[in-house]
Amino acid sequence: MLTYQESAIGGVEEVTLELTAQETEQFRKVAAEMADGLPHPGLANPALLDDSDLLADIELAARWLPPRLARALSRFRKAGNAHGTLIVRNVPIDDDLPPTPAEGVVPDWSRLSLATAAQLATVSWLGDVIAYADEKSGRLVQDIVPVKGAERRQENSGSVMLELHTEDGFHPFKPDFVTLLCLRADHERRAFTMSGAITQALPRLSAECVSVLRRPLFRIRHSSSFGGTGTDDVSTPLPVLSGPDAEPELIADFHAMEADGESAARALDELRDAMTSVLVGTVLDVGDLIVVDNRAAVHGRTDFQPRYDGQDRWLRRCFAVCDLRLSRGLRAAGSHVCEPLPPRSRP
Numbered sequence: 590m591l592t593y594q595e596s597a598i599g600g601v602e603e604v605t606l607e608l609t610a611q612e613t614e615q616f617r618k619v620a621a622e623m624a625d626g627l628p629h630p631g632l633a634n635p636a637l638l639d640d641s642d643l644l645a646d647i648e649l650a651a652r653w654l655p656p657r658l659a660r661a662l663s664r665f666r667k668a669g670n671a672h673g674t675l676i677v678r679n680v681p682i683d684d685d686l687p688p689t690p691a692e693g694v695v696p697d698w699s700r701l702s703l704a705t706a707a708q709l710a711t712v713s714w715l716g717d718v719i720a721y722a723d724e725k726s727g728r729l730v731q732d733i734v735p736v737k738g739a740e741r742r743q744e745n746s747g748s749v750m751l752e753l754h755t756e757d758g759f760h761p762f763k764p765d766f767v768t769l770l771c772l773r774a775d776h777e778r779r780a781f782t783m784s785g786a787i788t789q790a791l792p793r794l795s796a797e798c799v800s801v802l803r804r805p806l807f808r809i810r811h812s813s814s815f816g817g818t819g820t821d822d823v824s825t826p827l828p829v830l831s832g833p834d835a836e837p838e839l840i841a842d843f844h845a846m847e848a849d850g851e852s853a854a855r856a857l858d859e860l861r862d863a864m865t866s867v868l869v870g871t872v873l874d875v876g877d878l879i880v881v882d883n884r885a886a887v888h889g890r891t892d893f894q895p896r897y898d899g900q901d902r903w904l905r906r907c908f909a910v911c912d913l914r915l916s917r918g919l920r921a922a923g924s925h926v927c928e929p930l931p932p933r934s935r936p
C-alpha cells in the first residue's frame with residue numbers, strides 16, 4: 590500500500606494560531622482555576638468528568654480564554670477553513686508530566702488536570718463533548734499512546750502509518766470535531782499528523798467519481814478499538830459525499846471502508862489519490878493542539894518508532910458535536926457518553 594511521503598505533506602502555517610507568551614499565561618490562569626474545580630484525584634474514572642454541571646462551569650470559564658483563540662475557535666466552528674483543520678500552539682499543559690502510560694491509559698489523571706481543563710475549555714467553543722462507551726471506556730478525554738504489541742494496528746495505539754479516516758465514520762453520532770492535544774512528541778519527531786479536506790480534493794475528482802461517491806455504495810467496518818462489537822460489524826451503506834456540491838460533507842476511511850462494486854472501488858481509489866496530493870500536516874509538539882472538522886476532512890498519521898521508555902509520544906483526544914441532543918436516544922440523561930451500539934453484521 591502507498592505510504593504518505595512526508596515531503597509531500599503541505600505546511601499548516603495558514604491554519605495555525607501561535608499563542609503569544611502573554612496569551613498562554615492568560616490561558617494557564619483560566620485553566621488552573623478550572624483545574625481546581627475538577628474532581629481529583631481519580632480523573633481516570635470516566636464517570637467523574639461526565640458531569641453536566643462541571644462541563645457547564647468549564648464552558649462559562651472558557652469565555653475568558655484569550656480573545657484571539659476564542660475568536661479563531663468560534664470562526665472555525667461556524668465556517669471551517671480551507672483545510673478543515675486548525676492548529677493552536679502553546680496551549681498550557683501540566684509542568685510535571687507522569688511517564689507516558691505503557692498500557693494506553695494513565696491510571697490517575699490528577700497530574701494532568703491543567704491539560705484536561707485546557708482541552709475541555711477549548712472544546713467548549715466548538716460544541717459539546719461526546720464520548721462512546723465502546724471506545725476507551727467512554728472517557729471524555731482519552732490517552733493516545735503507542736502500545737507494545739499493537740504496533741501494526743490501524744488504531745491510534747499503533748505506530749505504523751495510520752490511514753486517513755473520518756473519526757468513527759460508522760457511528761450515527763460521530764464527532765463533528767476531533768481535538769488532539771500533544772503532551773509529548775515522538776522521540777524522532779517524525780510522526781506527522783495529517784489531514785485532507787474534501788474542498789481541496791474536489792477539483793481533482795472526475796464528475797463520474799463525484800457522482801459515484803454520492804451514492805450509498807460504501808460501508809465502514811467498525812474500528813477494532815470499538816470494544817464490545819465484533820470485527821464483522823459494519824455500518825449501513827453510506828455515501829462518501831453528501832450535502833452542497835461545492836462544499837460537501839465527507840465520510841471516508843481508506844482502511845476500513847468497503848466499496849460495493851468496481852466503480853465504487855475505483856471512485857474510492859481516486860478520492861484517496863486526490864487526498865494524498867492535498868494533505869497538510871505537522872509533527873505535533875508539546876502544547877500543540879490540532880482540531881479537525883470531521884465532516885470536512887479526513888485525518889491520519891505517518892509512522893514512528895516507539896521506545897516504550899516512559900517518554901513516548903502522548904496525545905490526549907477529546908471530541909465535540911454541534912448538537913448533543915441528536916444522540917439522546919443512545920445516552921443516559923445528563924451523560925455525554927453514548928452507550929454501546931447494537932451489533933450490526935453484514936446482511
Ligand SMILES: O=C(O)CCC(=O)C(=O)O
Binds near residue numbers: 751756782889904906
Ligand atoms: O496519532 C495521531 O496523530 C492521530 C491519531 C488519530 O487519528 C486519533 O486518535 O483519532
Ligand SMILES: [Fe+2]
Binds near residue numbers: 754756888
Ligand atoms: Fe483518528
